[in-house]
Amino acid sequence: MIQRLKDYDYTLLITPIFLTAFGLVMIYSASMVTAVVEGNNSTHYLVRQSIFFAIGMVGFIITSLFPYKYYQKLIKLLIIIVIGLLVGVLIFGNEVNNAKSWFVIGPFSMQPSEFAKLALIMYLASVYSKKQAYLNDFVKGVLPPLIMTCIILGLIMLQPDIGTAAIIFLIVCSVIFSSGIKMKHLSVLIFIGLALVIIAAPFMITDERLSRFTGAYQPFETPDSDGYQLIQSYLAIGVGGLTGEGLGQSVQKLGYLTQAHTDFIMAVIAEELGFIGVVIVIGLFSVIVLRGIFISRKCEDSFGALLAIGISSMIGIQAFINLGAISGILPITGVPLPFISYGGSSLLVLLISMGILNNIAMNVNKRENDVKE
Incomplete structure (x- = not known):
């Protein structure tokens, strides 16, 4: 037990817990008025997120102690479950804003696409770690895992959930790039x-989705409609100044x-805690991502290395897309800020992922500590 505590990666323990705890404070601050207007107690969203925080910490502890290499034996089962959930949500899911992305279970809801992110990272890390000898062969080594990836992406886009699909696509790119694939294959x-985006574009483009681009890049031309949300975000960021x-x-x-307590919670942080608060939050995200990349480079087996890269990129990409949306760099896609935004499914998956990353780090730390001794 003492050895386990010695090998534990406390950076990957303290940082996500601090971000989540900070997120609870900001969720309460950003949602208390909204909750009352909706007819609920002012702590409504705080309590619900706290429940998922508690469940997520149980998941964090379990996955941080469970040997990550055993996940390779569970990959097929996890992928089958995820595909089943993604198909199920299209049939039985609750429709919100013209999208079927959620199962509603009593007072709570679950978003299967969040779990699909982690399952797909595990799948790609497992497959490409086993195909290291075939990575020079595009048809045999590179292409087969992408078929499964396209199936999952296709099911998510049918909901439709373009934001999550974009995140998964970028995560897949980061894992494939880190697997050692040849640049010519990557170019292909x-x-x-x-080509697929160009083919699918006419079927996916709607007036609603086009309005997101208008709202992002020409917000002041439609200040009362498409550009309203971004303009309010600008006001919050501008008023906050340096110290908030x-x-x-x-x-x-x-x-x-x-959506102050969900997608645009960083705008509230900027208004209340200023530029300094924003920089601290971004700095903590950077710590997690860079630590994950460092662990991946130190990890001796390719499965652990690719798994660490996938988890780190998931957090970094999601944070970048969220921050891009509130600042007008990217269109608004409904992507939550990791650990901080309100959203039980997202928080649960993130804490479980951090537990897995910590287990990889523990193996790396144990090996280095053994060498020192």
Whole structure:
């Protein structure tokens, strides 16, 4: 037990817990008025997120102690379950904003696509680690895992959930790139991906999705409709300045900035805690991502290395897309800020993922500590 505590990666323990705890504070600050307006107690969203935090920490502890190499034996089962859930949500899911992405179970809801991210990372890490000898053969070594990836991406886009699909696509690219694939094969994959996007674009483009681009890049031309949300985000960020208006003192969360406790929680952070608060949060995300990359480079087996890369890229990519949306760099896609935004499925998957990453780190730390001794 003492040896396990010695090998534990406390950076990957303390940082996500701090971000989540901070997220609970900001969720309460950003949602208390919204909750009351909806007819609930002011702590409604705080309590619900706290429940998932508790469940997620149980998952974190279990996965941090469970040997990550055993996941390779569970890959087929996990993929079957995920595909079953993605098909099920299209049939039985609850439709919100013209998308079927959620199962509603009593007072709670579950988003299968969040679990698909982690399952697909495990799948690709397992397959490409076993195909290291065949990576020079595009048809035999590179292409087969992408068929399964396309099936999962296709099911998610049918919901439709373009934001999650984009995140998964970028995660897949990072894992494939890190697997050691030849650049010419990577170029072929990029070409195929672009071709599929061009083919699918006429079927996926709607007035609603086009409005997201208008709202992102020409917000002041439609200040009362498509550009409204981004303009309110700009106001929150601008008012916050360097040090912010003070915790709990946001004005934009009082009905002006919708989704203040979910996708746009960073705008509330900027308004209440200023540029300094934003930099600290981004810095903590950077710590997790860079630590994950460092662990992947130290890991001696390719499965662990690719798994660490996949988890790190999932957190980094999701944070980048969220921050890009609130600042107008990217269209609004409904992607939550990792650990901080309200959302039980997202938080649960993130904490489980951090437990897995910590287990990989523990193996690396144990090997290095043994060498020192």
